Structure formats: C-alpha cells, structure tokens
Amino acid sequence: MGCGTFSVKMSIFLALLDISCNRECGPRINVPGAEGGGATLPVRVWRQIKDISWVISRNHFATTKPNEPIDIRDNKYEGRLCSETNGSLTLTDLTNQDQGIYSVFIGLQSDQQCTQLYHLQLYKTLTSEDILIHLNVTLSETHNGPCTITGTLSCAVIGSDVTLTWNNTNSPGTEVTNHTLRVYNAQSHVTYSCTARNPISEASRTAHIPCNRDNTEAPVGDYTRQNMIRLGLASVILIITSYLILQHFHGMKIYYKDLS
Ligand SMILES: *[C@@H]1O[C@H](CO)[C@@H](O)[C@H](O)[C@H]1NC(C)=O
Ligand SMILES: *[C@@H]1O[C@H](CO)[C@@H](O)[C@H](O)[C@H]1NC(C)=O
Ligand SMILES: *[C@@H]1O[C@H](CO)[C@@H](O)[C@H](O)[C@H]1NC(C)=O
Numbered sequence: 001m002g003c004g005t006f007s008v009k010m011s012i013f014l015a016l017l018d019i020s021c022n023r024e025c026g027p028r029i030n031v032p033g034a035e036g037g038g039a040t041l042p043v044r045v046w047r048q049i050k051d052i053s054w055v056i057s058r059n060h061f062a063t064t065k066p067n068e069p070i071d072i073r074d075n076k077y078e079g080r081l082c083s084e085t086n087g088s089l090t091l092t093d094l095t096n097q098d099q100g101i102y103s104v105f106i107g108l109q110s111d112q113q114c115t116q117l118y119h120l121q122l123y124k125t126l127t128s129e130d131i132l133i134h135l136n137v138t139l140s141e142t143h144n145g146p147c148t149i150t151g152t153l154s155c156a157v158i159g160s161d162v163t164l165t166w167n168n169t170n171s172p173g174t175e176v177t178n179h180t181l182r183v184y185n186a187q188s189h190v191t192y193s194c195t196a197r198n199p200i201s202e203a204s205r206t207a208h209i210p211c212n213r214d215n216t217e218a219p220v221g222d223y224t225r226q227n228m229i230r231l232g233l234a235s236v237i238l239i240i241t242s243y244l245i246l247q248h249f250h251g252m253k254i255y256y257k258d259l260s
C-alpha cells in the first residue's frame with residue numbers, strides 16, 4: 001500500500017516534470033505573408049536541436065532536422081515546403097488555408113522538448129487602387145493669384161492591420177486627425193498623398209485637387225445643362241417667331257385677295 005502511494009506520488013512528479021520539460025521555447029511569433037507568396041517560420045532556439053515537429057490543427061504535417069532534408073508527412077504539402085539549414089520551415093504558394101496557429105515541438109539533444117507557437121497571417125499586397133481619398137473642399141481664388149483650398153481630405157483602405165499616414169502634414173494650415181487631413185487655405189499646387197502600410201506592403205495615392213479657373217467658375221456638368229436649356233429656349237422662340245411670321249403673311253394674302 002505504501003508502495004502504491006509512492007508510485008502515485010512518483011507519477012505525479014513525473015507528470016509535473018513532463019509539463020515543465022514541455023515548456024514554451026519563447027513567446028508566440030507572428031509571421032506575416034502574402035497570398036501566393038512564401039513565409040518562413042523561424043526557429044529561434046540556440047541549443048542543440050534534434051528534431052522539429054510542425055503541427056497545425058492537430059495535423060503533424062512535417063518534421064525538420066537541422067542540416068537534413070525535410071520529412072513531409074502529409075502529401076497535401078508536397079512541393080510547398082522546404083527546410084532551412086537550421087530547421088526553420090519555409091512554406092510557399094500560401095493560401096488562406098495556411099493561415100492560423102502552428103504548434104511546433106522542438107526536441108533538444110538533451111532529451112528535453114519545448115513548444116513554439118507561430119501565428120501565420122496573410123495580407124493583401126496593397127496597391128494605390130486600394131486607397132480611396134474623399135475630398136470635401138471648397139476652392140477659393142484671388143484673381144490672377146493661385147487658388148487655395150479649405151476643407152478635409154479623408155483617406156480610407158479596406159483591409160486588416162493597415163496604418164494610414166498623410167504626407168505634407170508639416171506645412172502650415174494642415175492638421176491630421178486619424179485618417180482625415182484638414183487644410184486651411186492651402187495652395188492648390190501642394191501635393192498631399194496618403195500612404196497605406198500593412199505588414200507586407202506599402203502604397204501611396206496622391207489627392208487630385210481640381211483647381212483651375214474654368215472648373216471653379218462653372219463645373220463642366222452645369223455648362224452642358226445651361227447650353228441645353230439655351231438651345232431649347234432658342235428653338236421655342238424660333239418656332240413661335242416662324243409661326244407668327246407665317247400667320248402674318250397668310251393674313252396679308254387674305255387681305256390682298258379681299259382687296260382685289
Ligand atoms: C534560423 O534561420 C531562420 C531563417 O533562415 C532565421 O530567421 C533564424 O533566426 C535562424 N535561427 C537561428 C537560431 O539562427
Ligand atoms: C463637407 O464639409 C462641410 C463643411 O465643413 C460639412 O458641412 C459637410 O457635411 C461635409 N460633407 C461631407 C459629405 O462630409
Ligand atoms: C508627398 O508625396 C508625394 C507623392 O509621393 C510627393 O510628390 C511629394 O513630394 C510629397 N511631399 C512631401 C513634402 O514629402
């Protein structure tokens with residue numbers, strides 16, 4: 001009975017030992033990647049490594065060993081994995097299915113083991129087309145002088161982990177709140193651009209501020225409408241005048257007929 005108690009104690013002790021051995025190698029490592037691109041899950045353990053088991057969603061899909069070829073255990077990954085000389089794993093042709101938490105068991109030469117977590121997250125490669133700039137400005141102009149603008153320029157991008165910045169924010173009369181640039185009497189020739197950055201890419205777009213006299217005096221759309229109205233009025237007047245003239249000559253004819 002005493003022996004039994006001892007063995008229970010012993011197994012609790014071993015279980016504790018096992019937990020303490022199976023500790024984390026280090027804090028979780030976040031790895032950004034681009035869809036269709038590649039990403040390396042880096043091994044940052046400096047002790048002597050025996051083998052590394054790569055697991056996602058309980059699927060042990062590969063094993064790497066420093067300076068040895070990779071052992072791919074799941075056919076689905078064939079042709080998409082390679083091992084760096086230190087045992088780090090590189091995945092290529094990334095798809096959304098590769099995103100997630102990888103639990104990696106690193107076996108050490110000392111027969112200890114530690115667990116490393118990786119979070120692989122895919123991002124869109126940003127282009128300037130992804131950036132939308134909304135202008136709400138009023139143009140004012142001094143005759144002959146340059147025209148100036150007052151109002152807000154807002155920048156927006158759809159996507160996660162995107163930071164937006166405006167350049168030229170040090171010029172006088174500008175002020176930035178979040179993604180909105182407020183300008184007071186800014187010279188129209190100054191360019192303002194919004195830059196979007198995510199962990200894998202960066203893109204910029206410049207705000208185009210329409211500022212020439214023809215545009216400010218009468219927007220193009222109104223010009224055509226005015227012309228249509230003028231044309232319409234002119235036609236109506238022409239028709240009425242022709243009708244009156246015809247009526248007049250007709251009346252004259254009748255009058256002459258009556259006279260003769
Ligand atoms: C192993 O290689 C990867 C990528 O080549 C690198 O990021 C990592 O720092 C290396 N680890 C060590 C411990 O040198
Ligand atoms: C544009 O700015 C004016 C004046 O600041 C404001 O009253 C108006 O609501 C704004 N319009 C939009 C669509 O943001
Ligand atoms: C702002 O960005 C635009 C476009 O990238 C550039 O032409 C302009 O010189 C920049 N202005 C400043 C003050 O950096």
Ligand SMILES: *[C@@H]1O[C@H](CO)[C@@H](O)[C@H](O)[C@H]1NC(C)=O
Nearest residue numbers: 154176177178179180181182
């Ligand atoms: C700026 O962003 C913060 C946090 O996202 C928000 O609480 C605040 O209301 C925003 N300010 C304006 C003026 O939109």
